[in-house]
Ligand SMILES: Cc1cc2nc3c(=O)[nH]c(=O)nc-3n(C[C@H](O)[C@H](O)[C@H](O)COP(=O)(O)OP(=O)(O)OC[C@H]3O[C@@H](n4cnc5c(N)ncnc54)[C@H](O)[C@@H]3O)c2cc1C
């Protein structure tokens with residue numbers, strides 16, 4: 054079996070508030086970049102598949118040269134190989150999926166593509182379904198658990214709204230996983246050392262035969278959201294007094 | 310501009326935030342049609358009429374009782390051909406998001422995803438959405454016909470229901486579509502449990518309950534019960550096993566937008582704020598007056614949640630007459 058995890062390098066979540074509108078507009082970020090947290094769960098999911106059903110798990114990203122660091126993190130967690138699809142142009146779900154689809158075909162016999170729930174910078178969550186449609190493969194989103202993988206099918210539990218749905222679909226398949234798939238494991242010392250030495254192959258759109266289309270999504274007027282004008286009003290006294298005053302205030306706000 | 314709004318259903322019931330998408334469309338245009346896909350959905354179709362759709366397409370079939378991506382996509386494409394709408398809207402639920410993505414791939418179109426605001430400018434749809442987890446806002450337009458947008462639940466007022474409205478209801482045959490998905494089982498949330506993303510009030514607990522997590526969350530649930538609120542949690546509370554993951558609010562949990570968010574024993578880390586920072590009113594209950602949550606809160610009580618939360622429940626019972 055062959056599993057491929059799609060990851061993106063995104064800002065450290067603690068530093069997201071520091072991203073300026075100018076940086077966001079240009080994509081030239083000065084903040085620390087790491088593996089998108091949802092994709093760490095995807096890596097964990099991909100590694101569990103390898104452990105439970107045999108085969109190899111690789112990682113792939115579409116990004117600039119610097120994204121190699123994210124791939125090294127994936128290798129350090131235990132992925133067996135990594136590929137950078139080098140593309141620095143502006144992206145949306147459609148053109149990223151074009152590149153990923155070509156790279157997946159190029160990889161050979163991929164059985165399961167594992168992706169995250171969404172990116173913490175783009176925040177769309179659209180890419181997995183777009184990729185699945187481009188490949189002509191089924192897509193299972195919100196995957197909390199893999200129940201069974203066979204030669205030609207996969208059964209998973211999906212978390213959809215308030216329900217948990219057990220679904221079977223034929224492979225090859227695209228999954229997007231949620232956190233319940235498993236807490237990302239820590240890299241081992243040996244894997245970190247190995248990861249540092251691995252030569253990571255770099256593919257360009259030309260290598261993949263993709264003429265990358267312009268994004269179909271246009272963004273303008275990057276700005277900070279209006280600051281919360283909140284100046285906190287504290288209620289004092291005994292817990293009972295404070296509680297009563299707070300409930301009165303909330304009734305006045307008409308939120309109760 | 311003509312809109313087609315997808316009304317998502319689940320076992321015959323409308324998903325509430327679908328009415329917000331209908332409301333958003335009606336605030337921009339008089340030419341708003343709705344598409345209801347599901348099983349035993351005549352009541353939902355009637356509701357779409359009362360809520361102001363000028364025409365309602367209905368695809369009713371057993372195979373549509375639960376959302377199925379391939380079938381829903383085929384139905385939407387079929388109805389788009391009939392309706393010739395300029396814009397397609399759905400709520401940014403998991404299913405709405407997936408449907409929009411599939412349609413975008415099919416039509417080679419962009420998506421204004423998870424929009425917080427929507428307007429028309431020069432005959433084009435313009436959305437406002439958050440990127441960098443809500444830390445930056447942008448205006449978004451998209452290529453493609455129809456223009457596709459998904460809307461953040463609770464960001465738009467639902468279309469109002471007016472009894473006695475009439476509109477044409479068109480029964481459409483389910484589109485021919487083989488689905489690769491075989492549903493083997495469905496497990497539902499306990500009756501009465503309110504969904505975080507749809508809740509107008511949320512009471513959340515964090516690591517502050519640690520000295521007696523079971524009692525702590527019992528107290529939080531009791532307050533939530535009296536207020537008709539959903540129960541949320543910080544990641545620290547989830548990771549410590551105090552409550553299950555589906556309650557997690559934040560960066561790697563759910564993004565919520567209630568009118569009232571009561572954070573009990575939650576410090577207010579940026580990753581938590583990423584999930585609840587756009588709540589209308591934030592209340593913090595924390596024993597540490599320096600906790601960062603107080604810098605985003607509108608109201609607060611500095612104190613021990615084990616004393617303050619039951620006092621709130623008591624006061625709410627009294628003042629709300631429950
Ligand atoms: C990639 C990434 C993703 C993350 N995603 C999320 C996410 O989705 N959601 C999330 O919440 N966090 C997330 N976090 C974690 C986040 O950084 C914080 O660690 C977490 O929010 C802290 O939870 P907490 O406020 O409950 O705990 P703490 O920070 O430990 O705060 C506990 C608070 O309770 C107060 N307290 C203690 N006892 C009492 C008492 N008896 N009465 C009243 N107050 C009391 C303390 O003063 C303190 O302020 C993420 C972190 C990372 C790195």
Ligand SMILES: Nc1ncnc2c1ncn2[C@@H]1O[C@H](COP(=O)(O)O)[C@@H](O)[C@H]1O
Nearest residue numbers: 059060115168169171172177178179180
């Ligand atoms: N540039 C990228 N390279 C590889 N995978 C990506 C990239 N962007 C998004 N993904 C995958 O798609 C998922 C959803 O991302 P998004 O649609 O951008 O919110 C992520 O969790 C990743 O698994």
